[in-house]
Amino acid sequence: MTTVRIPAQLRTLTAGAGELSIDGSTVGEVLVALDGAHAGFAERLFDESGGLRRFVNVFVDEEDVRFLDGLATPLTPGQTISIVPAVAGG
Amino acid sequence: MDFVSGLRCRECGRGYPAEALHVCDFCFGPLEVTYDYEKIASVVTRERIEAGPRSIWRYADLLPVHDAAPVDLGAGFTPLVRADRLASELGLGELWIKDDTANPTGSFKDRVVSVALTKARQLGFKVAACASTGNLANSVAAHAARAGMDSIVLIPHDLERAKVTMTAVYGGTLVAVEGSYDDVNRLCAELTSEQPDWAFVNVNVRTYYAEGSKTLAFEVAEQLGWQAPDHVVVPIGSGSQLTKVAKGFRELWQVGLLDEEPSVRVSGAQAEGCSPVATAFAEGTDAIRPVKPNTIAKSLAIGNPADGWYALDAIRSSGGSCASVTDAEVLDGIGLLARTEGIFAETAGGVTIATLAKLAAQGAIRADERVVAMVTGHGLKTAEALTGVVGPTATIAPTLESFGDALGDQLNTIRSQRSS
Known part of the structure; x- marks a missing residue:
């Protein structure tokens, strides 16, 4: 199981839950499974080509997946995924 | 009363009320303040502005918050200095330095923080917070003290000593995070979800905060006799300042404060050790790849710039350019500005001056242009970068x-x- 942290903006989709446990062997699988469990995530997280929208940042244990293998980044049990809006800072 | 008509997503256009919102619930795009420009145009005049306070608040009609007593230490209306000696060294003609080292806490961040905390207070917030590379930390701690608000400031653990002291002295909570600025920023973005009662100036109040940077453009135009320059050089950290400077000149025209439609080329300056925007510009792509910063220009060390796309767009659509400079060139830039014009800039100012020199040498900035370079922070903040570089004769x-x-x-x- 992977822990997924949900930002405030998307908690309307999870009945207010800020953290969920989801199965999947890659970041992409977990995010698709997240949409299966709580409909609405996919259209918010992914663009038309299936990649992450440009203002959606996804981290695995504090590392931006763009420094890893993106949505193909493999997961080991116990890791945490954070979904974070990119619009902050500076 | 202000002239804000609401907030709008820059990506998908969805509308929102003018509250503490910074991100579109649907696509995560940034929210932008929208104004009733016709109404502004009907009241604003040069005379009305010139009769106002000698601070950013003389432009209140074009800011996202009005308040009879704003959270104010006197940010803005900093000197615009004609820089003939520097111009002649660089082979340029009419060159001006916007000397934002003269702000209350020594950087342009006072402009954005004064706006952000004034709005935050109106929205009912009691706690001011931020993720910072240093300058914002100084400014948030100082303005929160001024407003009688609590402050919670998060910084990377390896900041310059002066920036740590200049934050801690105001008595708020200062947390040094073992990580880069991008780590601090992610932590703050997550904290915002858990602590909705805190006004993170550059997270949940960012929509208003960012508008404060427009005052750089407003002042430059007013100080040039209500004329826009031909070319501005702006340092890029998150990309917000550059984007808002470009917007500022357009707004002045929109509300009738300029006689001629401005055509300002906007050029960006980055340090080579953190140049995601300059790299995308050079490669001709729209894709801004995040980087792990490694530069002495710590105030610009943002590897994942939130407004990078928009900065790149503002540069390209204005016919500007973008370049990056090495740390050695940054130090040369600091020395050159100090030696020729008597202005001591922090490392980010060294980035601006070194990039100005580079673009002038390339011909991207021309001698027949009226050029303004934004020097956005005081040298005392990063004095340690000059250890062993300058000293007693x-x-x-x-x-x-x-x-x-x-x-x-x-x-x-x-x-x-x-x-x-």
């Missing part, structure tokens, strides 16, 4: 003989310069 015993021995030759040179 000589260290001597307190005797005439020792003075003569150490400086004899140099004195002859100085004397001959005076008599020539």
Whole structure:
């Protein structure tokens, strides 16, 4: 199981839950499974080509997946995924 | 009363009320303040502005918050200095330095924080917070103290000593995070979800905060006699300042404060050790790849710039350019500005001046242009970057003989310069 942290903006989709446990062997699988469990995530997280929208940042244990293998980044049990809006800072 | 009509997503266009919102719930795009420009145009005049306070608040009609007593330490209306000696070294014609080192806490961040905390207070927030590379930390801690608000400031653990002291002295909570600025920023974005009662100036209040940077453009135009320059050079950290400077000139035209439609080329300056926008510009792509920063220009060390896309767009659509400079060039830039114009800039200012020099040498900035370079932070903040670079000409015993021995030759040179 992977822990997924949900930002405030998307908690309307999870009945207010800020953290969920989801199965999947890659970041992409977990995010698709997240949409299966709580409909609405996919259209918010992914663009038309299936990649992450440009203002959606996804981290695995504090590392931006763009420094890893993106949505193909493999997961080991116990890791945490954070979904974070990119619009902050500076 | 202000002239804000609401907030709108820059990506998908969805509308939102003017509350503490910064991200579109649907696509995560940034929210932008929208104004009733017709109404602004019907009240704003040059005379009305010129009769206002000598601070950013003289432009209140074009800011996202009005308040009879804003959270204010006197940010803005900093000197615009004609820089002929620097211009002649660089082969340029009419060059001006916007000297934002003169702000209350020594950087342009006072502009954005004064706006952000004034709005935050109106929205009912009691706690001011931020993720910072240093300058914002200084400004948030100071303005929160001024407003009687609590402050919670998060910084990377390896900041310059002066920036840590200049934050801690105001008595708020200061947390040093073992990580880069991008780590601090992610942590704050997550904290915002858990602590909705805190006004993170550059997270949940960012929509308002960012608008404060427009005042740089407003002041430059007013100080040039209500004319826009031909070319501005702006440092890029998150990309917000550059984007808002470009917007500022457009707004002045939109509300009728300029006689001629501005055509300002906007160029960006980055340090080579953190140049995601300059790299995308050079490669001609829209994709801004995040980087792990490694530069002495820590205030610009944002590897994942939130407004990078928009900065790139503002540069390209205005016919501007973008370049990056090495740390050695940054130090040269600091020295060059100090030596020719008597202005001591922090490392980010060194980035701006070194990039100005580089773009001038490339011909991207021309001698027939009226050019303004934004120098956005004071050198004392990053004095340690100059350790071993500048220092006493000589260290001597307190005797005439020792003075003569150490400086004899140099004195002859100085004397001959005076008599020539």
